[in-house]
Amino acid sequence: MNNFSPFKSKRRCIDYRLKILEISQNVQALHLGGAFSCLEILDTIYFQLMRKRKNSFLDTFLMSKGHGCMAQYVILNKLKIIKDKDLNEYCTSNGILGCHPDYGNPGIEASTGSLGHGVGLAVGMVHADKIKKLNRKTFVLISDGELQEGSTWENLMMGANLELNNLIVFLDHNGSQSFGHTKETHPKFYPIKNKIESFNWECIEIKDGHNQSEIYKKVKNKIKNNKKPLFVICNTIKGKSVSYMENQPIWHYRSPTPEEYLLAKKEIIGK
Numbered sequence: 001m002n003n004f005s006p007f008k009s010k011r012r013c014i015d016y017r018l019k020i021l022e023i024s025q026n027v028q029a030l031h032l033g034g035a036f037s038c039l040e041i042l043d044t045i046y047f048q049l050m051r052k053r054k055n056s057f058l059d060t061f062l063m064s065k066g067h068g069c070m071a072q073y074v075i076l077n078k079l080k081i082i083k084d085k086d087l088n089e090y091c092t093s094n095g096i097l098g099c100h101p102d103y104g105n106p107g108i109e110a111s112t113g114s115l116g117h118g119v120g121l122a123v124g125m126v127h128a129d130k131i132k133k134l135n136r137k138t139f140v141l142i143s144d145g146e147l148q149e150g151s152t153w154e155n156l157m158m159g160a161n162l163e164l165n166n167l168i169v170f171l172d173h174n175g176s177q178s179f180g181h182t183k184e185t186h187p188k189f190y191p192i193k194n195k196i197e198s199f200n201w202e203c204i205e206i207k208d209g210h211n212q213s214e215i216y217k218k219v220k221n222k223i224k225n226n227k228k229p230l231f232v233i234c235n236t237i238k239g240k241s242v243s244y245m246e247n248q249p250i251w252h253y254r255s256p257t258p259e260e261y262l263l264a265k266k267e268i269i270g271k
Contacts (some may be wrong), residue, residue, distance in 0.1 A: 064118020
C-alpha cells in the first residue's frame with residue numbers, strides 16, 4: 001500500500017470527473033451519475049489498497065456495477081493501463097471500450113454489467129486462490145440494485161461458508177436507481193448492515209463515501225488480520241460534485257447538453 005495523500009487523491013478525482021464530462025460530449029449517453037458516485041471508492045482501491053509489484057497488481061478488482069465503468073476506465077488511464085486513444089474512442093465504432101467492461105481489455109478482469117454476477121465471480125476466484133494458497137486479495141464494487149439480486153445473497157452466504165477472508169466487497173450506496181430512490185422503491189432494503197452481518201460477514205459503514213481518508217483508514221485497519229470476508233457500505237451521492245445532477249435519478253443514463261456541460265465543468269473545477 002502507498003502512502004496516502006488526500007490532496008493528490010482529491011486532485012485525481014477532479015481530473016476523472018472532467019475527463020468523463022469531456023467524453024460525454026462525444027457519445028449519445030453514458031452512466032454519468034453512477035460513475036461520479038464511485039470515483040473516490042475506486043481511486044482508494046487502486047491507489048491505496050491494492051498491492052502493486054512494479055507495473056502490475058498483486059491483487060484483483062472486479063467492477064461488478066458494470067454501468068459505472070467510465071469511473072474504472074479513467075482510473076486505468078491515469079495508471080497508464082488504458083491508452084489515451086482507447087479512452088477517447090469510448091463507445092465508438094473504432095473503439096475497444098464499451099458501455100460495460102469486457103474481459104480481455106486492458107485492466108479488466110471480468111465482463112460485467114448484468115447486475116448480480118460480480119460477487120459470484122469473486123467468490124470463485126478467491127476460493128481458487130485459497131486452494132492454491134495464493135496471498136491475493138480480491139476487491140469488488142457493487143451497486144444498490146445488485147444488492148437486491150438473489151445471486152448476490154447466495155454468494156454472500158457462500159463467501160462466509162468458505163471463510164474467504166481475502167474477499168472485500170464495496171457497496172456504492174448512492175441510494176438511487178434508474179427509476180427512483182431506493183428508500184422509496186425498496187423500503188425494506190434497510191437496514192443493510194444488519195442483513196450483511198447476519199450472513200456472517202464483517203461489515204463496516206463509511207458515512208461519507210467521498211471521504212477517501214475515511215475509506216482508507218477504516219478498510220486498511222480491517223483487512224490486516226480479518227478472519228471473515230469484509231463488506232464495506234459507502235454512503236455516496238449520485239452525480240457527486242455537480243449540483244443539478246446530485247441525487248437525481250435522471251442522471252443514471254444521460255449526457256449533458258453543451259450548456260449543462262459548461263456548468264458542470266465550472267462546478268467541478270470550483271470544488
